[in-house]
Amino acid sequence: MANHAAVFCRKELRTFFDSHIAYIVITIFLLICGWFFFSDLFLVNQASMRNLFNIIPFIFMFFVPAVTMRLISEEKRSGTIEVLVTLPVRDHEIILGKFLAGLILIAVAVILTLVYAITLSGIGDFDFGSVVSGYVGLIFLGAAYLSIGIFTSSLTQNQIVAFITSFVIIFALFMLDKVLMFMPTLLASFLEYLSVSYHFSNISRGVIDSRDVIYYLSLIFFFLFLAVRALENRKWR
Amino acid sequence: MIQIKNLTKRFGELKAVDDVSFDVHTGEILGFLGPNGAGKTTTVRIITCYMLPTSGWVQVDGLSVFEHSLEVRRKIGYLPENAPLYSEMIVSDYLRFVMSVRGIAKERCSQRMKEITDVCGLGSVIHRNIGELSKGFRQRVGLAQAMVHDPEVLILDEPTSGLDPNQIAEIRGLIKELGKEKTVVLCTHILPEVEATCGRVLIINEGQIVADGSPAELQSSFQGKEQIYLELKTPSGDVEGKLANLENVESVEQIESDGNDLKKYTIECVKGVDLREKLFRLAVENSWVLLEMRREQASLEDVFRQLTTS
Numbered sequence: 001m002a003n004h005a006a007v008f009c010r011k012e013l014r015t016f017f018d019s020h021i022a023y024i025v026i027t028i029f030l031l032i033c034g035w036f037f038f039s040d041l042f043l044v045n046q047a048s049m050r051n052l053f054n055i056i057p058f059i060f061m062f063f064v065p066a067v068t069m070r071l072i073s074e075e076k077r078s079g080t081i082e083v084l085v086t087l088p089v090r091d092h093e094i095i096l097g098k099f100l101a102g103l104i105l106i107a108v109a110v111i112l113t114l115v116y117a118i119t120l121s122g123i124g125d126f127d128f129g130s131v132v133s134g135y136v137g138l139i140f141l142g143a144a145y146l147s148i149g150i151f152t153s154s155l156t157q158n159q160i161v162a163f164i165t166s167f168v169i170i171f172a173l174f175m176l177d178k179v180l181m182f183m184p185t186l187l188a189s190f191l192e193y194l195s196v197s198y199h200f201s202n203i204s205r206g207v208i209d210s211r212d213v214i215y216y217l218s219l220i221f222f223f224l225f226l227a228v229r230a231l232e233n234r235k236w237r
Numbered sequence: 238m239i240q241i242k243n244l245t246k247r248f249g250e251l252k253a254v255d256d257v258s259f260d261v262h263t264g265e266i267l268g269f270l271g272p273n274g275a276g277k278t279t280t281v282r283i284i285t286c287y288m289l290p291t292s293g294w295v296q297v298d299g300l301s302v303f304e305h306s307l308e309v310r311r312k313i314g315y316l317p318e319n320a321p322l323y324s325e326m327i328v329s330d331y332l333r334f335v336m337s338v339r340g341i342a343k344e345r346c347s348q349r350m351k352e353i354t355d356v357c358g359l360g361s362v363i364h365r366n367i368g369e370l371s372k373g374f375r376q377r378v379g380l381a382q383a384m385v386h387d388p389e390v391l392i393l394d395e396p397t398s399g400l401d402p403n404q405i406a407e408i409r410g411l412i413k414e415l416g417k418e419k420t421v422v423l424c425t426h427i428l429p430e431v432e433a434t435c436g437r438v439l440i441i442n443e444g445q446i447v448a449d450g451s452p453a454e455l456q457s458s459f460q461g462k463e464q465i466y467l468e469l470k471t472p473s474g475d476v477e478g479k480l481a482n483l484e485n486v487e488s489v490e491q492i493e494s495d496g497n498d499l500k501k502y503t504i505e506c507v508k509g510v511d512l513r514e515k516l517f518r519l520a521v522e523n524s525w526v527l528l529e530m531r532r533e534q535a536s537l538e539d540v541f542r543q544l545t546t547s
Contacts, residue, residue: 007337019325079321083382086285086317087338088310235289 004089006058008097009017009104012071016105021067026109029063047124053134053204056110057197060138060145061170065106069163070148071098072231077157085231092228099143099150099224106142130206137203138190140216142198145170147223154230170196238263238390239284246279253279253446255378256293258456267451268435269424273546276444277424278318284422285315296302297390304373311339314386314388318395318424319406320379324368324475328359328378332385339386342507351386356411357381363406372399380408394424409434418535442545444511455540465512467502468529474526476500479519485510503533 016022036055042052059137069235084094092193115132145166152166153159176195180188192198246254261267282288284295286306291315295302297309319484323331328441331398332353336346353462355376362370365380376399378461398459412434415421423435431438432452440455442510448455469476480489485507492501506512513530520527 004338007334012335015323015325053305078324079317079319080323081321082282083315083321085289086310087335088305088307088340089338148529169282194365223409234287 003140004093005097005100007092008089008094012098012101013104015038016067016101021070022105022108025063025066026105026112029109030057030112032059034116035092037113037116049120049124049131049195052113052116053138054136054166056113057141057200059172060066060106060142061167061174063109064102064106064142064145064164065149065152065170066164067102068146068153068166069159069211070153071102072153072227073156073162075158078161092224093233095150095154095224095227099146100203102146102150103139103143106146107139110138110142112144122195126231127206130204134204136208137200140203140213143218144216144223147220147227148173151223151227151230238265238299239422240294241280241284241293242260244283245292246276246283246288246442247291252444254283254290255287257441257444257446258293259439259446259449261420262418264417265437266412266423266435268431268438269422269441270426270428270438270541271441272427272432275441275545277441278394280441281315281422281424285313285392286310289472305401310364310438311386312388313390313392314383316379316383316393316396319398320376321406322367322375322378322382324366328367328370329363331378332381334485335382335385336475339533341386353381353385356384358407375402376400377404380411388419390420390422392422393422395411395426396423397425397427397430400470403532404469410420411510432537440541440544447544448540452537456537461510463506463510463512464533465504465516466505466529468505469500469502469525470526470528471500471523472498474523476523476525477502479523480504480516483512483515483519485512498532499528 003015028134029139033056036059037052040051072081075084085091114135117126121128122127126150148169149162149166153162153168156162156167175197175198177198180192183191193215201214202212241260242258244254244257245252257276257280258424264352269277269281273301275409279288283290283302283314284297286302286309287304300308300312302309329350333346336349341349345362354363357380359374359377363376366409367375370378374397380393380396383393391412393412397408409430412421412423416434416436425431436451438448438450438452438455439446450458467480477489477491480486480502486504487507488505490503490505492503502515504512511532513532516530517527519525
């Protein structure tokens with residue numbers, strides 16, 4: 001299983017980099033990050049990455065669906081999915097391979113922002129702990145967005161539809177804890193727990209709690225599971 | 238090698254495949270014919286484990302597509318319709334990708350790659366992007382992909398579409414060669430292709446099998462009249478009447494006459510009767526000059542048309 005997933009992962013990574021998707025997407029990601037980061041760094045006058053960790057979840061809302069939108073829908077559109085699923089591999093190995101490839105791409109993009117951390121560490125009093133936990137949070141957050149994007153990509157042949165649907169789902173999950181004041185208390189704590197941003201802010205604050213980790217892992221598992229089911233759907237229609 | 242029993246596949250109300258049963262044996266090239274939407278592709282997709290049937294079962298080499306899907310897929314090489322490929326990949330990378338998914342050991346890969354590029358004639362494009370290739374080369378890359386693991390069963394959905402006549406002849410030769418030891422299922426619309434390559438023909442229409450047999454068998458069982466084409470050189474006279482008066486003749490039709498003495502007829506007669514001897518004697522009696530006489534056989538195309546139109 002791990003073997004097949006690794007083969008698919010390698011293939012997707014090659015496609016990302018050969019077709020220049022990776023370079024374009026990473027460049028735009030870094031440009032936007034850089035602009036947001038440095039535009040108030042000197043105003044705030046603090047050697048803190050907090051600002052960056054606040055803005056990246058928003059950039060991810062566009063960045064991650066852009067990475068995932070073609071992963072399965074393009075295979076469906078071009079018909080290559082028929083070759084793929086008639087190879088002697090299980091459907092979840094295909095999904096897992098694509099997920100890992102996306103994760104590596106996101107990790108590369110995020111790691112490149114370490115340049116900011118290195119810069120800051122030279123110019124001020126710098127809290128390494130919160131930076132590490134911030135990056136851990138970003139990876140979890142990105143992985144959760146990825147699984148949503150892969151799921152929506154497995155539903156359609158159309159990349160644009162996949163992009164928009166995953167954006168809407170991610171946006172809804174992100175905004176859940178921003179609308180709590182309009183909700184009854186009982187529902188509010190429940191919705192808060194479902195929100196991706198709530199758990200992200202927990203982790204990026206420097207506390208890696210098992211509750212937040214479990215939340216992300218189960219979210220990732222849930223959407224990847226749905227993606228596998230969507231891929232298997234062809235068998236039962 | 239492939240056994241199919243009572244296979245039914247429904248898409249909602251539509252029965253794409255309706256209670257189909259047949260076997261394909263090792264060393265057989267099966268031509269799988271049918272008009273568009275007859276259920277060919279659906280049947281093939283079930284054999285290749287792309288879909289599961291609504292009811293009935295399929296076994297490949299004794300293994301069921303339900304319980305041993307992975308083993309079944311290992312034994313099969315499949316070229317889907319239109320040879321879908323990753324257009325952004327390089328041919329050799331693509332084949333290497335399929336090989337590693339198929340679990341072909343690294344040290345065997347390069348040797349196998351050489352063999353397959355030779356067999357499929359991919360030498361000149363092996364380092365090109367698939368997206369830049371012509372339809373013919375794409376088709377051959379698809380074929381290479383299907384044969385890369387030297388499968389026991391080869392299922393090809395319209396493998397020669399988009400190829401030029403030379404390439405078609407090459408691919409047909411290749412399929413024939415493979416068919417000696419392997420099991421080949423060839424889906425196609427191109428009837429001469431079936432006549433040239435397949436030992437057995439299966440015609441499917443509206444989800445049901447309407448004919449099964451060798452091309453020769455199908456032609457002889459064709460429900461039709463025997464036809465004889467006759468070309469005579471004769472001065473005027475009641476040729477048509479004399480011909481029609483012969484025993485067993487059902488109709489005589491003059492096709493064309495150039496105004497001179499040349500006359501062409503098609504004569505329909507009762508099935509199973511050979512009229513040629515009588516026609517010859519009649520011509521001698523009347524001293525007609527016999528220029529041409531031949532028995533018209535029902536072509537596979539006639540058989541196909543009759544069975545698939547209602």
